[in-house]
Amino acid sequence: MDFSELFIHLPDAIVVVAPEPDFKIITCTNAYLQVTMRKREEIVGLSFILEAFPDPAISYEQNPVRISLVKAIATKQVDYLDVLRYDLPKPETEGGGFEVRYWEASHTPVLDEAGEVKYVIQKTMDVTARELAKQAQRESENKFRFMADAMPQLVFTTDPEGKLTYLNQRWSVYSNISIDKLLATGWQQIIHPEDLPEVEKRGTEAFATKTEMQVELRKRDKEGNYRWHLCRILPMRGEDGNITMWLGSSTDIHDTRLLVQELVTTNEQMALLADQVQIAYQKAEAERKILERFIMEAPAFFCILEGPEHRFELVNAHYQKLFPNRELLHKPVAEALPEVVEQGFVQLLDSVYQTGKSYEAKEILVKLDQHDIGKLDDVYVNFLYQPILDETEKVSGILVFGFEVNEVIKLRKQLQESGRSVNEAAK
Known part of the structure; x- marks a missing residue:
């Protein structure tokens, strides 16, 4: 051989x-x-x-x-x-x-x-292929570490069982505790004692069920102040579907949480204020209804005229009784009562609206087509034009109040014809 x-x-x-x-x-x-x-x-x-x-x-x-x-x-x-x-x-x-x-x-x-x-x-x-692969992995890990250290979040990783394996440098900057110490047990020291049991419980459940976890907790910074963080951890799986590691991040949400709390407080205050406004509105509405009822049932004629055109916005029964066959609401005085225009009453309303000064008249003769048949009747009235002011003290309308005095005028004439005065008749 x-x-x-x-x-x-x-x-x-x-x-x-x-x-x-x-x-x-x-x-x-x-x-x-x-x-x-x-x-x-x-x-x-x-x-x-x-x-x-x-x-x-x-x-x-x-x-x-x-x-x-x-x-x-x-x-x-x-x-x-x-x-x-x-x-x-x-x-x-x-x-x-x-x-x-x-x-x-x-x-x-x-x-x-x-x-x-x-x-x-x-x-x-x-072994070139193996070593180049190891180098590529190291470069990938270095890139990950560089990016993780540059991130404002506190980044960490664990093995499949949940054992802490990596913390980015932000942890040390935030807590002023070395990474080695934090990797041991130091990370637990910076979590608020009231939050730690819940965090450990939620983490154990996540690792056991192999599902992601999210929790809000407080972490102590290097000044000794506890700030709220949103912590989230996700499982990373290999090609076979098995978990190879867990990747977590902790984001400072303290200022956002305070802002939300401030908004909640503000909303609660606004709701309370709204309730107070509602109560005030209900009270004012009740008073308005009482006043409206008084106006509508008063033994005198009332109406409310809105705007420079003096549109009828409210008319009580006694005022409507003067014009039983006419629709007055929402119409300007000049349109609803054309016969009073030439008698100067619209001009009087314009003056009250423009000057804001009330006008009062007694025993004034007004010729009205009361039955809407083209025949004018003599009606004697006492009336008051009272300007209505809005919140800016600007005239927005006119309140008209008055009553008929036809019987008084008729009685006075009868007494005059008999040679007696009204006072004598009263005795």
């Missing part, structure tokens, strides 16, 4: 080197040539460190491969090399330059019959 032929076809990346002083390469497997991108005739017979795979970045004495080889020879035992970066030159046919590579290797001494080291076998493993 040709053992040399068998050796070069082994699936492992193996190279055999001679002991010191120059560690010349004796042979290697095809797998070794493949991972190192070399040809057999290019490296066999060369010094492993100085010629075949030199590293100009470090001295020969400090080269970790040489150190491991020396140790394996000295101890006559296998020595394992730590992960090492050694970039390989790329062939010109592939564009030249260097390709980043990471390696793990072991050095196994082969002893002769006298027990002396005759060869050293280096078994090499290309």
